[in-house]
Amino acid sequence: MLAAFVRAFRTPDLRKKLLFTLGIIALFRLGSHVPTPGISYTLVQQCLSAGRAAGGSDQSGFLNLANLFSGGALLQLSVFALGIMPYITASIIIQLLTVVIPRFEALKEEGQSGQSKLTQYTRYLTIGLAILQSATLVTFARNPSSLFGGSCPTIMPDDSMATILIMVLTMTAGTGLIMWFGELITDKGVGNGMSLLIFTSIAAGFPASLWAIKENKGWGTFLGIVLLGIFVIAAVVFVEQSQRRIPVQYAKRMVGRRMYGGTSTYIPLKVNMAGVIPVIFASSLLALPGLIAQFNTRADGNNPGWVTWVQQNLVRGDHPIYMAIYVGLILFFTFFYVSITFNPTEVADNMKKYGGFIPGIRAGRPTAEYLNYVLTRITVPGAIYLALISLIPLVALVLVGANQNFPFGGTSILIIVGVGLETVKQIEAQLQQRHYEGFLR
Amino acid sequence: MDAVRIALQVLLVLSSLVLTLFILLHKGKGGGLSDMFGGGMSTSLGGSSVAERNLDRFTVAVAAVWATAIIGLGLLARFAS
Numbered sequence: 001m002l003a004a005f006v007r008a009f010r011t012p013d014l015r016k017k018l019l020f021t022l023g024i025i026a027l028f029r030l031g032s033h034v035p036t037p038g039i040s041y042t043l044v045q046q047c048l049s050a051g052r053a054a055g056g057s058d059q060s061g062f063l064n065l066a067n068l069f070s071g072g073a074l075l076q077l078s079v080f081a082l083g084i085m086p087y088i089t090a091s092i093i094i095q096l097l098t099v100v101i102p103r104f105e106a107l108k109e110e111g112q113s114g115q116s117k118l119t120q121y122t123r124y125l126t127i128g129l130a131i132l133q134s135a136t137l138v139t140f141a142r143n144p145s146s147l148f149g150g151s152c153p154t155i156m157p158d159d160s161m162a163t164i165l166i167m168v169l170t171m172t173a174g175t176g177l178i179m180w181f182g183e184l185i186t187d188k189g190v191g192n193g194m195s196l197l198i199f200t201s202i203a204a205g206f207p208a209s210l211w212a213i214k215e216n217k218g219w220g221t222f223l224g225i226v227l228l229g230i231f232v233i234a235a236v237v238f239v240e241q242s243q244r245r246i247p248v249q250y251a252k253r254m255v256g257r258r259m260y261g262g263t264s265t266y267i268p269l270k271v272n273m274a275g276v277i278p279v280i281f282a283s284s285l286l287a288l289p290g291l292i293a294q295f296n297t298r299a300d301g302n303n304p305g306w307v308t309w310v311q312q313n314l315v316r317g318d319h320p321i322y323m324a325i326y327v328g329l330i331l332f333f334t335f336f337y338v339s340i341t342f343n344p345t346e347v348a349d350n351m352k353k354y355g356g357f358i359p360g361i362r363a364g365r366p367t368a369e370y371l372n373y374v375l376t377r378i379t380v381p382g383a384i385y386l387a388l389i390s391l392i393p394l395v396a397l398v399l400v401g402a403n404q405n406f407p408f409g410g411t412s413i414l415i416i417v418g419v420g421l422e423t424v425k426q427i428e429a430q431l432q433q434r435h436y437e438g439f440l441r
Numbered sequence: 442m443d444a445v446r447i448a449l450q451v452l453l454v455l456s457s458l459v460l461t462l463f464i465l466l467h468k469g470k471g472g473g474l475s476d477m478f479g480g481g482m483s484t485s486l487g488g489s490s491v492a493e494r495n496l497d498r499f500t501v502a503v504a505a506v507w508a509t510a511i512i513g514l515g516l517l518a519r520f521a522s
Contacts, residue, residue: 031508034511034512034515035515036511037450037453037511037514037515037518040518041515041519079511116468120468123464123465124465127461127465157518162450165454166450166453166454169453169454169457169458170453170457170511172457172461173456173457173458173460173461173507176460176461176464176465177460177464177504177507179464180464180467180500183467
């Protein structure tokens, strides 16, 4: 394992790629601590510690998620405050629109060129969303008590129109820069840039939340949670790696004097085909009622009935109704997303085109039906597994009194393990090109 | 001191706009959502053209100006008051 690391750094161009990736990540983390012009760093720190002293985990779930994705940069209102969130949102929107808008679907079918067109749309949409979200964030910053909770009079020494405009512009450019960073890593570094940046942000929050548990509960609970975390990580790695291999036999063909095909391969169907996306969908969707209710609260505390109901049942993460809806949404979105990404009919058609078949099953429609059957059956445990993993932080909230960003569970662990595995696999593939031993055996 | 601050702010606004523009001019290299969080298979091919490499250089330069303006403004805010 360590020897493989050393070898990875001995290989000149792989070393260049790794160092490039690390450099970009360092720049990204650095930028997450540079305050936006117009924000007073000292005042923000005061507000943060005041909010923490007040026990401040009373922010809405969506804000929490956004803060998690930006690695704490959001609440510091740094230049990279929005982080990768606008890009994620834009990707989700574009992805969903491919189901709705025929033109987008046609682009998706088109292959490489259509895909790059879609990516271009995602980029434009990202900048648009970045303007919108930075404007929202700056509005919050003018009245910071909603952001930090409690005693926080102001964090902007000067809130004239010009300053606000400059802040919005800066944050938008920062978001664009992050997007470009991600693309640079994808292009010239190792792994997928965007997901590596998300990985960095989440991993950056790990030590702090672990330390918070130690401070609050003492060493006993701390050690217990670390052990539990290692166990959960092992379990997640196990499930992420598991797949069902459907054998595919290709017929031999003679083209001219050469023989083609005749090989036997397999289609890997992963247990968790959908990745973390269902969890992200579910939590962002579930944050909506709380957000709407927040807009409808009256200043005199005399709220409509449904607002009180929503705030009692749907905002707090440890309420049974919340958990039930959360699990339901995750189950639904897992099947939904798998059906978007893997189309059995298409795969069956492609196989037929190149003379492939599954042993014992006719090509064409029976193959599609068989694939669909296997896929549906294998997604059931996958969906249940996703729901269980994402319930961990909610259960921890009840048992240990940790905050929502409990490090070993939910979105964070799925993303960390998923991205880590993916990146290591890429490095390994690069090593294997030169006949070297990899990390995973 | 005010003159420096305003100059830096103007610089920041200009560089922000140009930076956003340059970044949008790049060809997108990300593969969308499924590429990001696993699920599905993807391949990324193709190097960058000369135009793209020049654009890279310009973008880095503008980003440097942008960062300098931000850091300058931050330092001014720290030590001016």
